Amino acid sequence: xxxxxxxxxxxxxxxxxxxxxxxxxxxxxxxxxxxxxxxxxxxxxxxxxxxxxxxxxxxxxxxxxxxxxxxxxxxxxxxxxxxxxxxxxxxxxxxxxxxxxxxxxxxxxxxxxxxxxxxxxxxxxxxxxxxxxxxxxxxxxxxxxxxxxxxxxxxxxxxxxxxxxxxxxxxxxxxxxxxxxxxxxxxxxxxxxxxxxxxxxxxxxxxxxxxxxxxxxxxxxxxxxxxxxxxxxxxxxxxxxxxxxxxxxxxxxxxxxxxxxxxxxxxxxxxxxxxxxxxxxxxxxxxxxx
Numbered sequence: 001x002x003x004x005x006x007x008x009x010x011x012x013x014x015x016x017x018x019x020x021x022x023x024x025x026x027x028x029x030x031x032x033x034x035x036x037x038x039x040x041x042x043x044x045x046x047x048x049x050x051x052x053x054x055x056x057x058x059x060x061x062x063x064x065x066x067x068x069x070x071x072x073x074x075x076x077x078x079x080x081x082x083x084x085x086x087x088x089x090x091x092x093x094x095x096x097x098x099x100x101x102x103x104x105x106x107x108x109x110x111x112x113x114x115x116x117x118x119x120x121x122x123x124x125x126x127x128x129x130x131x132x133x134x135x136x137x138x139x140x141x142x143x144x145x146x147x148x149x150x151x152x153x154x155x156x157x158x159x160x161x162x163x164x165x166x167x168x169x170x171x172x173x174x175x176x177x178x179x180x181x182x183x184x185x186x187x188x189x190x191x192x193x194x195x196x197x198x199x200x201x202x203x204x205x206x207x208x209x210x211x212x213x214x215x216x217x218x219x220x221x222x223x224x225x226x227x228x229x230x231x232x233x234x235x236x237x238x239x240x241x242x243x244x245x246x247x248x249x250x251x252x253x254x255x256x257x258x259x260x261x262x263x264x265x266x267x268x269x270x271x272x273x274x275x276x277x278x279x280x281x282x283x284x285x286x287x288x289x290x
Contacts, residue, residue, distance in 0.1 A: 189232060
């Protein structure tokens with residue numbers, strides 16, 4: 001694929017869909033490459049990822065170096081400037097995406113507020129692989145439908161959120177030991193479980209297991225166990241007449257007071273409030289907690 005960029009224009013400028021403006025692959029050794037976010041007329045967002053060399057970003061008065069395997073998110077207009085400096089002594093090579101749309105701005109705002117403007121991404125990270133795929137599709141002239149473009153952009157944004165939230169990338173296989181541990185917890189949640197027992201069910205040491213579990217699921221084993229217990233408790237609250245204390249005991253909690261605190265933290269309501277709230281337009285018999 002050639003080092004170039006691709007632009008997209010839409011006849012219906014009021015269309016509420018997410019819209020890619022440009023994607024591309026470029027390199028610069030010129031200090032004239034400098035973009036001031038307050039000196040640009042249009043309204044859009046930018047993601048730029050360094051392949052080699054380095055760039056610089058000043059965001060709200062704070063300076064960031066953007067080296068290899070790092071990217072940045074900025075909004076136009078905005079209080080920032082990104083630029084190349086000859087002090088780097090090597091070309092700044094990067095891939096980039098610009099986009100527009102009300103929802104796009106909301107996502108950029110959330111990403112920057114959560115993570116800051118600069119992010120570290122491995123070359124094989126899903127957002128980077130997806131950006132290369134979109135460029136390849138543009139090169140092959142198969143990325144021309146505005147609806148397809150909107151869906152592809154949204155999927156790319158979700159992939160960024162997953163990484164920032166510490167979640168495993170979509171499509172990554174779960175190791176057999178982690179699957180075994182989850183199955184064990186789903187079958188034994190009603191009784192007191194130690195981390196050592198769960199790791200033993202996974203067939204590995206406690207410390208290695210904990211690291212692998214968090215890497216694979218984005219949460220700790222104990223958080224996963226609590227989630228399983230609260231999901232089961234929510235089902236019992238809606239589908240049975242058991243007391244809150246009985247449900248707490250049936251789902252592995254030492255006492256109903258602690259159960260109530262955990263339930264409220266994860267569900268937003270007390271167990272009794274959740275049970276009484278039967279006026280949902282579409283009541284759920286089974287809830288899955290993220």
